[in-house]
C-alpha cells in the first residue's frame with residue numbers, strides 16, 4: 101500500500117517524479133498565472149461525489165457537494181461523524197479520487213494540473229504528523245518551506261513573524277519533542293503556514309491548547325486571513341472556535357451540504373430561541389405539567405420556593421408558557437433570553453446527531469506523534485524518519501479506488 105502522504109506529495113510534485121520537466125514547469129507556471137489573473141475563488145468544489153465499495157456494501161460518502169471559498173475567506177466545514185467531511189477534504193487535496201466532480205484551486209483543476217494547483221495549498225489533518233520532533237521549531241518551519249520548494253532563507257522574516265504571532269519565539273530553538281502538546285499543535289500550524297501557502301486546511305487547529313493559547317490562535321488565524329488574504333477551511337468540533345474564526349460555515353450531513361451560509365444568517369434564520377426563567381411557587385406536579393407541555397431543560401431548585409429552568413421556545417410558545425405559569429399561580433421572578441448559538445443551529449440542521457470530529461480518543465491519538473505511526477515509516481519521502489504528513493486513517497488508505505492515483 102502506498103501511504104496517503106506519498107500520494108499527496110506526489111500530487112504536489114514534491115517527489116520530483118510527476119514529469120516535472122522544464123517544459124512541464126513552464127506550462128504549469130503559465131497555467132497558474134493565467135488562473136490567478138482570472139481572480140476566481142481560491143477554492144471551487146463542483147458536484148463532488150464519492151461512493152466507497154459496491155453493491156450491498158456501497159457507502160455513498162459524498163453526494164453532489166459544491167461550494168466555493170473566496171481568497172481571504174475562512175470557512176468552517178462541519179458535520180456529524182460520517183457526514184463526509186474527511187472524504188470531501190481528501191478529495192480536494194487529491195488524497196481520494198472522487199467518482200465525479202471537479203476541484204479548482206485558484207482556478208486550476210487539481211486533477212489535471214496537480215503541481216500548479218497544490219503549489220499554494222497545505223493541510224493540517226487530524227492525526228497527521230505535521231512536525232519532526234527531533235528538529236527545533238524553527239528548523240521545522242525551514243524544513244516544511246523547503247519541501248514546498250521555497251527558499252527558507254527568503255522566508256526567514258516570515259517565519260519569525262509566524263513564531264511571534266503564535267507565541268513561539270522564545271521556543272524557536274527548542275526541539276519540538278520538548279514542547280507541551282499545545283505548543284506542538286501550534287508548531288504544526290506554523291509548519292503548515294511556513295511555505296507561505298495561500299490556502300490551508302486545518303482540522304481541529306486548537307485541539308489540546310489551553311484557553312489562552314486557543315484564543316491567541318483564533319485571533320491570529322483571523323488576522324492572517326485578513327492581512328495576508330490566507331484562505332482557510334477549518335474543521336472543528338468546537339463551535340466556539342468556528343464561530344470566532346469563520347466567516348461562513350458549510351454544514352454537511354449524510355454526504356450532502358445542508359447549509360452554506362454566514363454564521364450570522366444561520367442564526368438569524370433560527371425561529372426557535374430559548375429563555376431562562378426563574379419562578380416562585382412551583383411544586384413537583386406543576387413542574388411535571390410544564391415539562392410535559394414545553395421543552396424544559398436544566399431545571400434547578402434554587403430553594404424551597406424558587407425554581408429556575410431553561411425552555412426552548414419561539415415567541416408564540418413563550419406566551420403560551422407564561423399563560424400556563426399564570427394559570428398555575430406561579431410568580432415570574434426573572435426571564436432572560438438565550439440567543440441561539442451555532443451549536444443549536446448545527447444540531448437542528450443535522451438532526452441532533454452530535455457534531456463531528458468529536459474530540460476524544462481519536463484526537464488524543466493525534467497528539468502522540470513521536471515514535472513512528474504506520475504512515476510515517478512507510479512514507480519514505482519525508483526521510484522515513486518519525487513523522488510525515490498525511491491523512492488521518494490508514495485503514496481507509498487501503499481502499500483501492502482511493503489510492504488508484506490514476507489522475508489524468
Ligand SMILES: Nc1ncnc2c1ncn2[C@@H]1O[C@H](COP(=O)(O)OP(=O)(O)OP(=O)(O)O)[C@@H](O)[C@H]1O
Nearest residue numbers: 152159161181182183184185186187456457496499
Ligand atoms: N475508505 C472507506 N471505505 C468505506 N467507507 C468509507 C471510507 N471512507 C469513508 N467511508 C464512509 O463514508 C462516510 C463518510 O465518511 P467521512 O470520514 O468522510 O465522514 P466525516 O464527516 O469525516 O466523519 P468523521 O467526523 O467521523 O471523521 C462514512 O459512512 C464512512 O464510514
